[in-house]
Ligand SMILES: Nc1ncnc2c1ncn2[C@@H]1O[C@H](COP(=O)(O)OP(=O)(O)OP(=O)(O)O)[C@@H](O)[C@H]1O
C-alpha cells in the first residue's frame with residue numbers, strides 16, 4: 100500500500116488557489132440555521148471542528164463482510180485520502196461543472212480542506228467498483244468521489260461509509276457524478292458510520308440524454324447523518340429510480356433532502372424511501388420534485404413511508420412539488436405510523452410469536468427497497484444490519 | 499371423548515355493539531360442519547374471537563382438542579391446533595409465502611412434517627408461482643383463497659375454520675377446495691365451513707349445517723337445512739330472533 104502525501108502537496112495550482120480562497124472564507128461562516136427549510140428539524144448545536152481537518156490518513160480499518168465479499172475492485176478512501184496514490188484526482192474542469200449552487204459552511208470547508216475527490220471514469224468503470232470510505236480518528240474529514248460515466252456505457256458503484264473512533268468525528272463527504280448520454284449508473288450508498296460520527300454528505304448527479312440512474316441508499320449509522328442529493332435531469336429522456344432504506348435508533352438523526360430537478364423533456368423519476376425509527380431517533384425526509392418550464396412530459400413520483408417503532412421516536416416526511424411545465428404527471432405519497440395490527444394478527448394466526456411476526460413485518464417493509472440493491476452481498480448485509488437493530492431493541496424491550 | 503371444537507356461551511362485543519350473544523357449537527373429530535347466516539350475523543366475528551383477535555371484548559369457553567383457548571394469545575391458539583382461513587386474507591408486502599411457511603415450521607419445532615406438507619400441498623394446489631411472491635399481495639380473490647387453503651394444508655391443524663373459502667371461486671376451484679376439505683376429513687381434525695352458498699355443500703358431505711342469526715346459532719340439522727335456506731332465505735329465522743331478543 101502506498102501512502103498519500105499530506106494535504107496540499109499534490110495540489111495543482113488551480114486547486115491551491117481555490118483552497119486558499121475557500122479557507123479564508125470558512126472562519127466567517129457560521130453553522131447553518133435551522134430556520135432555513137433545508138436545515139430544519141436538525142440539532143446543529145455542536146462544534147463541527149472544521150479546521151481540525153485530517154492532514155494525513157490514519158490507519159485503515161480492517162476488511163469486513165462487504166469488502167471480503169466484493170468481487171470487483173475496492174478503492175479505499177481513508178480520512179479523505181485515497182490509499183492508492185495512483186488514482187486520478189478531480190480536475191478543474193470536472194470540479195467546476197459540479198460546483199454547487201449553495202455556499203454554506205460545509206461546502207466551503209470541503210473546498211478548503213478536501214484532499215481532492217477520487218475520479219472514476221473510463222476503464223476503471225468497466226467492472227463494478229466498491230469505494231470504502233473510512234473515518235478513522237476524531238479529525239474532521241472530507242472524502243470526495245466523482246464518477247464520470249462515459250456516453251453509452253454502464254457503470255456500477257457501491258459507496259460504503261464507516262468510522263472507527265468513539266471520540267466522535269465529523270465527515271463531509273461529497274459525491275458527484277455525470278452520467279453521459281445513453282449511459283447508465285447503478286449506484287448503491289451504504290451509510291454505516293458509528294454512533295459518534297456526524298456526517299454531512301452532499302451528492303449531485305447530472306444525467307445526460309437518455310441517461311439512467313438507479314440509486315439505492317441504506318442509512319444505518321451515524322449520530323447525525325445527512326444526505327443532500329440533487330439529481331439534475333438535464334438530458335431529454337433521462338430517467339432515475341431512487342430507493343432508500345433507513346433505520347434509526349438511540350439518539351440518531353437520519354436526514355434526507357432529495358431534490359429532483361427535471362430540466363429536459365420526457366424525463367422520468369420514481370423515488371421510494373422507507374424508514375423506521377425507534378428509541379429517541381429522528382428521521383427527516385424532505386423531497387422536492389421540481390419541473391422546469393422546459394420539462395414537458397415529465398413523469399415524476401415520490402413516496403416516503405415511515406414506521407415509528409417506539410413512542411419517543413419521530414419521523415418528518417415532507418414531499419413537495421414545484422411544477423412550472425403544464426404537460427406532466429407527478430405525484431407523491433407519504434405516511435408515518437406504527438406497525439400494522441392486521442399484519443401482526445395474520446402472522447400470529449399462523450403460529451408466529453408477536454416478536455417473530457413483527458420481525459417479519461419489518462423485514463417485509465424494507466424488502467421493497469432493499470431488494471433493489473443490485474449487489475447481493477451488500478443487500479444481504481443491509482438486511483442483516485436492519486433486522487439486527489430491530490431484534491436487539493425487541494430483546495431489550497425498547498420497541 | 500374429546501371433541502375437536504367445543505364452544506360454549508361465547509359472547510363478544512365492540513364498544514356498545516354486542517355481536518356474539520351466547521354462541522354454542524360442538525364439532526366432533528372427523529366431522530365437517532357448515533355455518534350459514536345472513537350478512538352481519540357475526541360469522542366472521544366468531545372466527546376472529548375464536549382466534550383471539552384483540553379488537554373484541556370476549557367471554558365464554560372455547561376448547562380446541564380439549565384445550566381451553568380463551569385467554570391464550572393468538573399465536574398460542576394457532577399452536578394449540580386452531581387454523582383460520584380468513585374471509586379477507588391480509589396482504590403482507592415484502593414477505594413471501596415461503597418465508598411464512600418457514601417461520602411456521604420454526605414456530606413448531608416438534609412437528610417434523612412441514613417440509614413434506616409444503617411439498618405435497620404446493621403440488622396439489624399448483625402453488626409454485628405464488629410461493630416466492632409477497633403474501634396475498636396483488637392476488638385475485640380466488641388466488642387468495644387458494645393461498646389460504648395451502649397454508650391450511652401446511653399447518654395441519656386440529657380445528658379449521660374456513661371463513662367463506664368458497665367466495666369468489668370459479669366452479670372448478672370450488673370443486674377443488676371441496677375435494678381438499680373432504681380429504682382433510684380425518685379423525686384428527688374437525689372442520690367448520692362458513693358459507694353463503696349451498697353450492698359447496700353439494701361437493702362436501704357436511705355432517706351438520708348450523709344457521710347463525712344475530713350472534714348465535716338458531717338451528718342445527720343435516721344437509722337438508724341448507725336446501726331449506728336456499729328455498730326460503732333467512733326471513734323466518736330473523737323474525738324469530740328479533741322477537742326472542
Ligand atoms: N372490528 C369491528 N368493528 C366494528 N364493527 C364490527 C367489527 N367486526 C364486526 N363488526 C360488526 O359486527 C357485525 C358482524 O360482523 P361479521 O363480520 O362477523 O359478520 P358476518 O356474519 O361475517 O357477515 P358477512 O356474511 O357479510 O361476512 C357487523 O354488523 C359488523 O359491522
Ligand SMILES: [Mg+2]
Nearest residue numbers: 541542543585
Ligand atoms: Mg364474514
